[in-house]
Each structure stands twice: as C-alpha cells, then as structure tokens.
Amino acid sequence: MSVILYGYRYSVYTRIVRMVLSYKDIAYSYVEMDPFSDEIEPDYFDLHPFARVPVIRNNSFVLYETTAITRYLDEISPPEKLSPKKTERKARMAQIISITDSYGYWPMVRQVFAHRVFRPIEGDQPDENVIAAGRIASQKVCEAIEKLLGEDAFLVGDEITHADLHLAAMMAYFCTASEGRDVLDRCPRLKRWWQMIADHSVLRDSDPGLPIV
Numbered sequence: 001m002s003v004i005l006y007g008y009r010y011s012v013y014t015r016i017v018r019m020v021l022s023y024k025d026i027a028y029s030y031v032e033m034d035p036f037s038d039e040i041e042p043d044y045f046d047l048h049p050f051a052r053v054p055v056i057r058n059n060s061f062v063l064y065e066t067t068a069i070t071r072y073l074d075e076i077s078p079p080e081k082l083s084p085k086k087t088e089r090k091a092r093m094a095q096i097i098s099i100t101d102s103y104g105y106w107p108m109v110r111q112v113f114a115h116r117v118f119r120p121i122e123g124d125q126p127d128e129n130v131i132a133a134g135r136i137a138s139q140k141v142c143e144a145i146e147k148l149l150g151e152d153a154f155l156v157g158d159e160i161t162h163a164d165l166h167l168a169a170m171m172a173y174f175c176t177a178s179e180g181r182d183v184l185d186r187c188p189r190l191k192r193w194w195q196m197i198a199d200h201s202v203l204r205d206s207d208p209g210l211p212i213v
C-alpha cells in the first residue's frame with residue numbers, strides 16, 4: 001500500500017480522510033492543494049475533474065469523494081472498524097452522512113463558520129445576512145440529527161463510525177462560532193455527543209487550527 005492524500009489544511013473533507021487514516025493507522029504522504037486558489041495546476045483536473053479536495057492515490061488507484069475514500073480506506077486495512085455490522089445501523093450511518101453533506105456542510109461551514117470566524121481572521125468582512133440564513137438552515141440540520149439519536153455514546157451505537165467523523169469535522173468549525181454553540185444548546189443529545197467526541201484523540205490530533213495572520 002502506498003497512499004498519497006491530496007488535501008487542503010483547512011478543508012473539513014480532508015480532515016475526515018485524515019481522521020480515518022489516523023484511526024486505521026495507515027501510513028501516507030500528504031500533498032497540499034488549495035482548491036480555492038486561482039492557480040490550480042492543470043494536471044490536478046486529471047485527479048479531480050471538479051478540482052476539489054480530498055483525493056487519494058493508492059499505487060495507481062485514484063479516488064475522490066470523501067465517503068468513497070473513507071469506506072475504501074476502512075476496507076483495505078482490515079478489520080473494518082468504522083461501519084456497524086447491523087443493517088439498520090449501517091443505514092442510519094449513511095443517512096447521517098448524507099444529511100451532513102447535503103444540508104449541513106454549506107450552512108454550518110461555508111456560511112456560519114466561514115463568515116463569522118474565517119473571514120474576519122483573513123481581514124474580510126462577514127456578511128450578516130449569510131450568517132443569519134446559515135444559522136437557520138444549520139438549526140434544521142442539527143434538530144433533524146438530534147431526532148435520530150438515542151442514548152448511545154456515538155451517533156449510531158456504542159462504537160465510533162464514519163458518521164461520527166464526518167459530522168465532527170463540520171461541528172468542530174461550526175462550534176467556533178457563537179451561532180453554532182447557540183444551535184447546539186438547543187439539541188441536548190447532539191451537544192452531549194459533541195462534548196464527548198471533541199475530546200477524542202482522533203479529533204484533537206487532526207485539528208488544523210485557525211490561520212494566524
């Protein structure tokens with residue numbers, strides 16, 4: 001196995017893949033690629049036609065799309081640890097990941113976090129209308145996931161799964177904004193989960209920090 005990860009330091013999707021690599025103890029080399037740059041190398045489009053991150057290469061096998069990558073990594077390095085065995089739990093895991101990607105990433109990360117936290121650090125003005133819209137949409141997402149949770153420690157049962165890593169990468173950014181913490185205060189089960197997982201070594205060790213300017 002010879003794994004290369006193409007990622008961007010502040011990318012939540014890159015962080016999800018890095019967490020799986022670390023959790024599965026898979027050695028890899030890392031290539032930094034800023035997908036927001038105006039000067040993306042033309043060759044990169046051969047790896048990812050949409051010029052996003054992450055991408056992994058394992059020998060000659062190239063793969064993009066985070067959920068495809070994380071399932072692949074879990075499978076090529078047995079035992080498979082991040083997917084529950086029970087069919088219903090596996091389905092619930094896929095559902096939470098899909099909710100997170102389809103409805104959560106944009107408002108939680110690109111609207112609330114990017115405008116409230118990232119832009120000011122970079123010296124750019126936040127757009128309060130974008131933050132307000134992002135907060136409303138994020139609340140809907142958190143409430144929907146809250147409804148799916150039981151009393152288990154992790155999102156889907158008593159073991160960590162892909163769903164935990166996926167949502168945690170986004171929640172980590174979201175909760176750096178006061179709007180994110182306010183939303184989480186309204187979702188007690190999700191908040192308890194976040195307090196627990198935020199302290200997990202896989203989260204702590206993959207924290208990219210915030211830009212220092």
Ligand SMILES: N[C@@H](CCC(=O)N[C@@H](CS)C(=O)NCC(=O)O)C(=O)O
Nearest residue numbers: 011012013035052053054065066067
């Ligand atoms: N569906 C993709 C989403 C990846 C994605 O959106 N990555 C972000 C960084 S977190 C990116 O590359 N954004 C660049 C852009 O929006 O132009 C996946 O699951 O990997």
